[in-house]
Amino acid sequence: MTTIHTAPRWRRRPEDRPGEILAAALEVFGEQGLAGARIDAIAARAGLSKGTVYHYFPGKEVLFRELVRRMVRDGTVGIVPADAEGPAGELLRTFIRGVWGRMRTPGFHALYRLILGELHHFPDLTRFYADEIAGRTVSHVAALVERGVTAGEFRRVDPRAAGRTLVALLTQHALWAGRPELFPHAAGRTDDEVLAEIDEFFFRSLGP
């Protein structure tokens, strides 16, 4: 008599589940919004059943909070480096490439949509995002611009205005690039071309 070791119908992988669930949640929340997302859909996209989701997260709202909090935190890592050496223009260009790279990942759209559309339900997360992301990035650019101004590398501009300008250009172009069916202006442009456009316009207006 041969004992047949069939493959188990499913495996226990408690280490990986939370991450898988959060990844699926980002997709579904990003497409359907907080209210429109169904837990069944998140579970299915993660290859699980609903009960398992509730085994790791106590409810929809907590899952949402955890997701946003993690995304926002991870989004900052590496984006805002300690002040480095070199001309401000170079530092700004590496910063631009770094931010652009992150913004062109599929997760960025979902996250931005959630921040814009759902974050007001969570005042603490609103404050967290405003402080950790929105405020910091502009301030960081402003600091770099200011260095360039005092070094005579750029003309005298309001550093914070320049920071807003750059962040606005990057954000909006990333949004457009991710939804070509909705924003046809950028159709046919590669990421590098778009980046070159932004670079050209931004630094041109900083020149003396």
Next chain:
Amino acid sequence: MTTIHTAPRWRRRPEDRPGEILAAALEVFGEQGLAGARIDAIAARAGLSKGTVYHYFPGKEVLFRELVRRMVRDGTVGIVPADAEGPAGELLRTFIRGVWGRMRTPGFHALYRLILGELHHFPDLTRFYADEIAGRTVSHVAALVERGVTAGEFRRVDPRAAGRTLVALLTQHALWAGRPELFPHAAGRTDDEVLAEIDEFFFRSLGP
């Protein structure tokens, strides 16, 4: 015996109802999203009961469609004027002021949020928006920039890239200005100051 004409408990105003309902719907949809908005809430905000909403609109989705369609259509009127006389710089500045004025109304946020977050449920509206708004505005700016370039008023730039730049700046700054608790960068700036920033940056990078 005196006949007392008490004021009626409610009045029949069939002409005004659709508009009132749509206005309330814009607010509630804007705050809660398509799935999160409750018809009761829309009715209450319009000072009506749920049944009346269903008297004028056959259902939630149709109400949403009607709302977006009307908003998008009204949003274009006057924004894109026929080609007028004068230097391109002047035409661009009046265009900028016009667009900025519309974008700084409270309805713009709600609408933009809905376009970004919900419009993918309605492919026909997606196409409609892409064609009527997103495409046209950038093309319009590009046309004006091109005039300025051939007239020697601006340096030689890619007109469409310039169009994207301007629209990106206006859109993001309007978004920020409407949510200061989420985007603290622009705190304390008046609309005119923001507009001056955009103007300065944009035209500076068009100069020879």
Next chain:
DNA sequence: CAAGTTTTCGACCCGCCGGTCAACAACTGT
């Protein structure tokens, strides 16, 4: 391999909300 542990499943419960409808109140015409 047996007993114990923990992950996973899926059937079930129940409150909420989109949608319905009959009654009613505000109008209109005569």
Next chain:
DNA sequence: ACAGTTGTTGACCGGCGGGTCGAAAACTTG
């Protein structure tokens, strides 16, 4: 003043989906 019309109401229904829970399957330990 009365009948007819229709805008408006609010109680009601049914399905959907968030959340629960017992049982079964996958591991672990000895």
